[in-house]
Amino acid sequence: MTGxxxxxxxxxxxxxxxxxxxxxxSLVIDIPDALCERDKVKFTVxxxxxxxxxxxxxxxxxxQHEDFIWLHDTIVETExxxxxxxxxxxxxxxxxxxxxxxxxxxxxxxxxxxxEYAKMKQELEAEYLAVxxxxxxxxxxxxxxxxSHPMFRKDRNFQIFLEYDQDLTVRRKNAxxxxxxxxxxxxxxxxxxxxxxxxxxxxxxxxxKNFLLxxxxxxxxxxxxxxxxxxSHKNVADDYNHISGALNNxxxxxxxxxxxxxxxxxxxxxxxxxxISKVEDRMASDQELKLTELLRYYTRDIQAAKxxxxxxxxxxxxxxxxxxxxxxxxxxxxDVAQAEENQKQCLQKFDKLSESGxxxxxxxxxxxxxxxxxxxxxxxxxxxxxxxxxxxxxQGSIEVLxxx
Amino acid sequence: MWFSWSPVAWCCLVSSPEAARLSAxxxxxxxxxxxxxPVLLDDDPDDPDDLFAGLTSCESIELSKxxxxxxxxxYTVCVCVCVYITFLSILINFYVCVCMYMCIYIYIYIYIYIYAFIYLYVFFHIYLFVCFLFIYTLFYIIYLFIKIDHSFLCxxxxxxxxxxxxxxxxLGDGMNAYMVYKVLTKTSLSIFSRDEVxxxxxxxxxxxxxxKLASKYMHMxxxxxxxxxxxxxGMTKVKVGKEDLSSVEFVEKRRSALExxxxxxxxxxxxxKDPDVLQFLESSELPRAVSTQALSGxxxxxxxxxxxxxxxxxxxxxxxxxxxxxxKQQQFDNLDVQLRKLHASVESLVxxxxxxxxxxxxxxxxxxxxxxxxxxxxxxxxxxxLAEVEEKIDQLHQDQxxxxxxxxxELLGDYVRLITAVKGVFDQRMKTWAKCQDAQVMxxxxxxxxxxxxxxxxxxxxxxxxxxxxxxxxxxxxxxRDFEQISKNIRREVGRFEKDRVKDxxxxxxxxxxxxxxxxxxxxxxxxxxxxxxxxxx
Numbered sequence: 001m002t003g004x005x006x007x008x009x010x011x012x013x014x015x016x017x018x019x020x021x022x023x024x025x026s027l028v029i030d031i032p033d034a035l036c037e038r039d040k041v042k043f044t045v046x047x048x049x050x051x052x053x054x055x056x057x058x059x060x061x062x063x064q065h066e067d068f069i070w071l072h073d074t075i076v077e078t079e080x081x082x083x084x085x086x087x088x089x090x091x092x093x094x095x096x097x098x099x100x101x102x103x104x105x106x107x108x109x110x111x112x113x114x115x116e117y118a119k120m121k122q123e124l125e126a127e128y129l130a131v132x133x134x135x136x137x138x139x140x141x142x143x144x145x146x147x148s149h150p151m152f153r154k155d156r157n158f159q160i161f162l163e164y165d166q167d168l169t170v171r172r173k174n175a176x177x178x179x180x181x182x183x184x185x186x187x188x189x190x191x192x193x194x195x196x197x198x199x200x201x202x203x204x205x206x207x208x209k210n211f212l213l214x215x216x217x218x219x220x221x222x223x224x225x226x227x228x229x230x231x232s233h234k235n236v237a238d239d240y241n242h243i244s245g246a247l248n249n250x251x252x253x254x255x256x257x258x259x260x261x262x263x264x265x266x267x268x269x270x271x272x273x274x275x276i277s278k279v280e281d282r283m284a285s286d287q288e289l290k291l292t293e294l295l296r297y298y299t300r301d302i303q304a305a306k307x308x309x310x311x312x313x314x315x316x317x318x319x320x321x322x323x324x325x326x327x328x329x330x331x332x333x334x335d336v337a338q339a340e341e342n343q344k345q346c347l348q349k350f351d352k353l354s355e356s357g358x359x360x361x362x363x364x365x366x367x368x369x370x371x372x373x374x375x376x377x378x379x380x381x382x383x384x385x386x387x388x389x390x391x392x393x394x395q396g397s398i399e400v401l402x403x404x
Numbered sequence: 405m406w407f408s409w410s411p412v413a414w415c416c417l418v419s420s421p422e423a424a425r426l427s428a429x430x431x432x433x434x435x436x437x438x439x440x441x442p443v444l445l446d447d448d449p450d451d452p453d454d455l456f457a458g459l460t461s462c463e464s465i466e467l468s469k470x471x472x473x474x475x476x477x478x479y480t481v482c483v484c485v486c487v488y489i490t491f492l493s494i495l496i497n498f499y500v501c502v503c504m505y506m507c508i509y510i511y512i513y514i515y516i517y518i519y520a521f522i523y524l525y526v527f528f529h530i531y532l533f534v535c536f537l538f539i540y541t542l543f544y545i546i547y548l549f550i551k552i553d554h555s556f557l558c559x560x561x562x563x564x565x566x567x568x569x570x571x572x573x574x575l576g577d578g579m580n581a582y583m584v585y586k587v588l589t590k591t592s593l594s595i596f597s598r599d600e601v602x603x604x605x606x607x608x609x610x611x612x613x614x615x616k617l618a619s620k621y622m623h624m625x626x627x628x629x630x631x632x633x634x635x636x637x638g639m640t641k642v643k644v645g646k647e648d649l650s651s652v653e654f655v656e657k658r659r660s661a662l663e664x665x666x667x668x669x670x671x672x673x674x675x676x677k678d679p680d681v682l683q684f685l686e687s688s689e690l691p692r693a694v695s696t697q698a699l700s701g702x703x704x705x706x707x708x709x710x711x712x713x714x715x716x717x718x719x720x721x722x723x724x725x726x727x728x729x730x731x732k733q734q735q736f737d738n739l740d741v742q743l744r745k746l747h748a749s750v751e752s753l754v755x756x757x758x759x760x761x762x763x764x765x766x767x768x769x770x771x772x773x774x775x776x777x778x779x780x781x782x783x784x785x786x787x788x789x790l791a792e793v794e795e796k797i798d799q800l801h802q803d804q805x806x807x808x809x810x811x812x813x814e815l816l817g818d819y820v821r822l823i824t825a826v827k828g829v830f831d832q833r834m835k836t837w838a839k840c841q842d843a844q845v846m847x848x849x850x851x852x853x854x855x856x857x858x859x860x861x862x863x864x865x866x867x868x869x870x871x872x873x874x875x876x877x878x879x880x881x882x883x884x885r886d887f888e889q890i891s892k893n894i895r896r897e898v899g900r901f902e903k904d905r906v907k908d909x910x911x912x913x914x915x916x917x918x919x920x921x922x923x924x925x926x927x928x929x930x931x932x933x934x935x936x937x938x939x940x941x942x
Contacts, residue, residue: 211777211779214777215774215777215778218770218773218774218777219774221770221773221774222767222770222771222773222774225763225766225767225769225770225771226767226770228763228766228767229760229763229764229766229767231763232756232759232760232763233760235756235759235760236753236756236757236760239749239752239753239756240753242749242752243746243749243750243753246742246745246746246749247746249742249745250739250742250743250746272917276920365780369780369782369783369941369942372783372786372787372941373783373786373938373939373941376786376790376938376941377935377938377939380931380934380935380938381935383927383931384928384931384932384935387924387925387927387928387931388924388928390920390924391921391924391925391928394917394920394921394924395921397917398914398917398918398921401910401913401914401917402914
């Protein structure tokens with residue numbers, strides 16, 4: 001099955017894993033619509049702004065996932081933002097699950113009855129929609145975090161991203177650059193290990209480093225387990241779908257003696273299908289949306305915080321190196337001024353990083369706590385709502401069956 | 405040691421005012437199977453002989469020791485306690501009287517004391533005797549209640565028959581070990597010699613019973629419930645002595661399957677009166693059913709017969725005169741396919757739910773660790789609470805998986821096998837028809853032979869031919885009668901089967917939905933307990 005899928009815009013909710021990021025009316029960004037063509041997803045980024053740095057008060061541009069990645073990479077590479085936690089890049093849209101199902105549907109088309117086929121198609125569309133919602137949300141949150149941060153919103157590249165009418169046609173990374181990127185990552189992790197040996201002066205940062213290292217591994221683990229759990233939950237919901245379908249079939253063709261009795265049963269089973277399988281499915285997907293997404297997002301965010309610490313530690317190491325160089329220069333009596341200049345710069349950089357780093361990390365913790373709270377409360381409330389729903393439907397069905 | 409959670413022990417409680425009508429005269433003394441007359445049941449849909457017309461089934465959780473042993477134990481306990489109290493009371497009585505005597509002695513003259521003492525003594529004895537009489541009757545009543553009630557069965561007003569199976573012991577050793585089951589039958593039917601019987605049976609005894617019943621009744625068109633299947637793998641694991649979860653489950657599965665098998669067998673009105681069944685349920689010694697072993701002579705014979713049957717089925721082309729049978733056969737074929745599909749789905753559901761519970765448990769652990777490393781205290785507490793909630797939910801999922809399995813999956817497996825038995829009965833009818841046709845063909849041939857002989861004019865051979873013709877005419881008539889009979893039986897049996905099936909399914913589905921409701925309500929409780937914790941994160 002090929003061809004473009006267009007998902008309608010009205011259903012895209014904002015379940016942000018961060019706090020309300022659209023508080024400030026001076027720069028409001030959202031993604032009202034998105035188009036999916038085979039592999040690529042085209043997002044419509046809509047901006048409303050009262051800032052003078054923008055030429056128009058309202059923009060609406062089409063962007064692809066690669067454009068978001070480009071934006072993220074340029075911000076990372078900007079020296080100025082070294083002391084800030086850079087919002088993590090949104091993950092690539094993953095339509096693997098629905099695509100597999102679509103494949104299976106296409107293969108089994110001949111062997112299934114019309115109703116089964118229609119039902120499976122419905123299921124498939126629902127799953128597709130869920131993945132779609134998720135990916136739109138993640139991209140939206142990325143932009144909103146950038147817009148709500150006082151420093152990032154003034155970034156020139158960000159403005160271009162929001163304003164530029166045509167396709168950004170970001171040059172895809174060619175092989176050399178990809179390899180270079182990979183190599184850089186390796187160097188970075190080796191560096192991290194080396195730098196973690198550097199003695200930390202500030203107590204606050206020492207604590208934060210230990211906490212973040214520990215927490216990041218734990219949250220990665222929790223995310224993986226949560227994903228597995230949500231997947232099994234979805235399997236269970238799927239099974240209920242099949243079972244109720246089969247029960248329907250059995251109730252449908254039976255001899256006339258019990259026909260009336262069994263017609264009522266067929267009604268009940270249809271209701272059961274709604275109550276059991278749909279509710280289980282909704283429970284599973286809500287759990288995924290709230291809990292698993294939350295954990296996934298904060299895994300990435302914690303990685304960004306770790307990156308900040310790394311940059312600061314790098315600056316500290318540079319500073320210490322420059323100190324050593326200054327001492328050496330003083331000993332030798334050459335290039336003293338240069339070494340002094342170097343050392344002053346390093347110290348400045350380090351101080352700036354420390355100061356902004358401290359602010360960022362404190363606000364990060366506050367943000368994290370609030371996000372966890374919001375999502376946990378929402379997830380719990382949704383679970384309770386679904387369970388209550390299911391109970392009332394089940395009890396209704398039991399009444400009907402008993403009264404027969 | 406054994407898996408002590410068997411959510412369903414099928415017990416069959418029957419309300420039947422006609423139960424008293426059955427008497428021992430109905431059972432024919434020969435064990436070749438009952439004669440046609442007494443056991444033949446009417447076509448009447450609300451069969452008066454059908455014991456189980458107004459069937460209501462009631463499930464209960466059952467695990468208790470054999471009645472007889474427990475009875476003696478509780479009885480002796482009660483008696484000892486009573487005797488002890490009697491002696492104690494006499495002792496206390498005596499001391500009390502002596503004390504009173506001493507007290508009064510100080511104030512009044514001696515001769516009056518003696519009378520007073522005697523009066524007091526007698527009065528006290530009468531009083532205490534009455535008291536203890538009351539206590540004795542109380543104890544006796546308690547004893548009676550214990551006797552009836554100690555296995556927590558629900559009792560209906562018109563209980564007719566109740567069968568419960570429990571484990572006993574694993575006899576023998578090594579690969580020759582076998583499990584002995586205790587079969588307890590409680591009944592108020594008069595065809596049974598006693599109210600309560602408890603016998604020990606092996607799995608091969610059950611199979612032997614089934615093969616006997618099948619050989620007697622299948623060709624008459626009765627649907628004989630199939631026995632649980634042999635499972636070499638499962639049994640070997642248990643024999644090897646592994647006490648892990650899978651072997652425990654296997655034994656529990658087998659026990660409940662055997663219970664359901666026996667209950668279905670006695671539900672059938674003709675089979676209940678069968679002397680083999682009665683012998684199985686009542687007699688303490690049963691001849692070892694060797695013919696059920698796979699490699700015995702009888703086993704091989706069975707396999708050969710099965711192959712022959714399969715070939716026959718393909719070659720016999722029956723011209724169906726009765727549309728009802730054709731329709732029914734079609735229906736049962738469809739039902740078979742659908743039930744198998746449903747069974748497969750339910751099994752996959754059980755598997756996935758078990759997976760879900762395992763994954764939830766591991767997530768709970770991981771969330772607990774996350775909560776530990778979180779430095780914000782309120783959030784840390786909330787995360788630990790979340791971990792606890794998820795652990796409880798995991799347990800819930802496990803229980804639900806058990807319910808899924810024992811309620812639905814096993815029932816479906818039983819019905820898949822039952823439908824095979826029903827199809828077998830239809831095949832028997834086809835075989836009877838084929839026999840009838842063969843007899844007719846033979847008769848035709850004999851008549852032709854007689855006609856030929858008449859022309860050839862051989863008087864002695866003619867007489868023989870006439871005799872043969874008479875014989876074959878008789879056989880044809882018998883064949884037709886058999887065919888009529890089997891068709892009638894099948895109609896009635898299928899009607900009964902359908903009724904039972906609908907009832908069974910409805911009951912089980914209601915039960916299953918109730919278990920789902922219970923699970924969801926527990927979920928609500930857990931999440932509602934967690935909500936204030938989540939809200940308390942500052």
